[in-house]
Amino acid sequence: MMKKLMKNKWLWIISVVCVIAAGAYYMQMGSTGELVKVYEVDKGPVVDYIEDTGEVIAEQSATIYSDLTAKVETINVDIGDEVKKGDILFTLDDDALQYQLEVLKATKAGLTASKSELEKPTDSNLLQKLSAVVNSAKLAYEQLSDQLKTQEALLESGAVSQSVVDDLSSAVDIAYANYQAAVNDYQMAKKGTSGNVVDQAKSSLAAVDVQISELESMIAKASVTAPYEGVVVTKHVSIGDYVATGMPLVTIDQLGQMYIKADLLADDIMMLEVGARVVISNDSGIETQGKIRKIYPKAHTKVSDLGVEQKRVTVEIEFDSQVGMKLGYEYDLEVVLKEVEGIRIPDSAYFKINGNGHVFLVKDMEVVLTQIETLTEGVDYYEVSGLQVGDMVVQSPATELEDGMTVQLEEESIMDER
Template sequence: MKKKRIYWAITIIILCIVSGLIYVKMQGGQAVETTVTEKGEIKQYIEDIAVVKSNKRQTVYIEGAGKINNIEVNVGDYVKKGDVLLTMDKQDLELKLKDATAKIEAAKAQLASTDSSNYVNKIEIAQAAVDSAKVNYESITRDLNNAKTLFESDAISQQELNKAEDAYKTAEVTLKSANLQVEDAKDGAPDYLKDGYMAVIEQAVILRDSVMREIEKQQVLASIDGIILEKLVDENSMGVTGTVAFLIGDIKSLELEGNILSDDIYKVQIGNEVEVSGKAMGDLSVEGKIIKIAPEAKNITSSLGVNQKRVPVTIQINGETSLLRPGYDLDIKIITQVKSDTLVIPDSAVFDYKGSSCVFIVDSGKAVIREIKKGIESEKTIEVLEGLKEGEKILIKPDNNIKEGMKIKLG
């Protein structure tokens, strides 16, 4: 019993001391940091990360086919439009080109042979045939006239007269045929023969041009000025038509691509200003604006392995970009709302109390809890719509030691 009485006596003494200290402290005042409420500007924004991209990018494909002999560039190299990026084997195509060229020359030679100047001998031969046929015709004509006279005097039979007439007709036809051959020889080769040789030449030219185009495709050329962002093929591998070989980007024309959480995208609009910064820029920061919002969200896995629905947005950079390169990660703040001439207080001054947002104001040297209605919030400040007036004094960083009614000593 004696021990219990001693225990309770000690407890009462401690409580008295603590109560006394609290009372003294309340009477003496708790040293706190305060500020006077005032109006200003507040920006609400969404923070995220965006990737630098070239908005003038070209995917370069292999159009030919064959073994890749040489790759002339590496990732990071600057190229101009028309520069050779890689070459593929073209020996077989060069042989086909020689064959097509030879066929053209052969067909041209055949066509040249149909020229009338090459038909002089044929004309002379045909004319000789005419002369011979004419002599024969005249001889047969005389024989026919003699036969007629003899027949009238009953010196020959009807059969012999008929034979003479048939010979005459044959000689006449032979003469006409010889004359036609002379005319054909003078006109040169027949049109159908010339047309045939021309068709052969056209086909050979088409083949040659086709082979030349195939040879051209054995080189892959830069389609724009820029730097090689990606190289997707290797030397001594087989190039196949349609294979992606390079990705080229214009580093003078850059933009940012961000992916905003689908829960926040409703706040973002085309034209929203963006503050851009990051380690890649050092102390430099630039401004930008939202120029494109994708029509649908996509699944993206975060660095922590969390699958999230995010909506891609494109940001135009308005400022110095010489330090930036495609692929850099930068910090962005998308300004979704701006208010000016509104009451703004530090966010550290606000705390939850009985389900409401509250602050401590200083009233007659004492801490008094005041319920407020918050507006938009930024990184370190909060807009106050109701509950405070401009010029009132509030505690900046109230802690658990501050009690309502406690006397305040300004620190």
């Protein structure tokens, strides 16, 4: 029984001590005030920006088209392959063209031989022979002419018949024709081949040369090469396909020269101008600076991921470092609308009462409700007047905080500049 009474006594004493300690703790807390987090007013950048995404685009992209009507014989690249200028991407079947080229080369050889013969000088022995033929033909013609005169005289006296005279007259005509032909052959041989004939041979040869050159050019186009260093982004044909002149074969984006294309809300574009700063980043840790180089003049309708139709305007963004940037990838954008340097507070310290901006200043461990004016509203900071550098303002003040209340500082936290 005695042990039980002693045990109860000690329990009572411990309870009293706990109550006294708790009371002392709460009295102390009441004397130090509510715990608050503060920010020391400073001077720094205040940035207002919009967030969106954009896609990396090649400065130069080329679709290569077929210059021939032929079958695709080989394909040496695949989508995503990097190529150098002059690399053979495709080959087209050129067997028919090669056959035509061989025929033309044979024709050229024949024309060249003929032209050489025509341009050779006349043989003197040939001229002597032709001259003898002329003299012989002339003598035959003269002799037959004399005989015809004799027979015509005999016809008048009735010594010969008309048919004899007619036959002899025909023989004279033939002899004269032979004589004229011999004279022409001699004169042509003496003058050499006609200049017109040689010129015609030269023209024919030149025409064949043109055809050969055109065929060789077409055969060269059967090997499709890369126009510059780049990456294959699209293949339009497969091996065995028949392509016509003008059909697309492959699309190549140039490496090393890239920009970002983004569609921004039309309402935000009203506050932007060429040269506006852009912060570019992604989840992989890539971050670089850029600026808007072009704002398209016309808005277009685009459906958002939530199915809402929005008016957007396309902009082009150039950026400083292209290290790690990949064609076709999307990157996060912070497009700066306004950027000033001034006295600033975090947006978490700012609140309104009756439409006017206020903060809680901390002075002598008490909060003072202070009206301020906002000059520039940024995403994280506000530029304000009515405060001085070094003032302490309460961040995210609790609703129960009132003017004149005693507070205890949780910590002094000066946020890093953006």
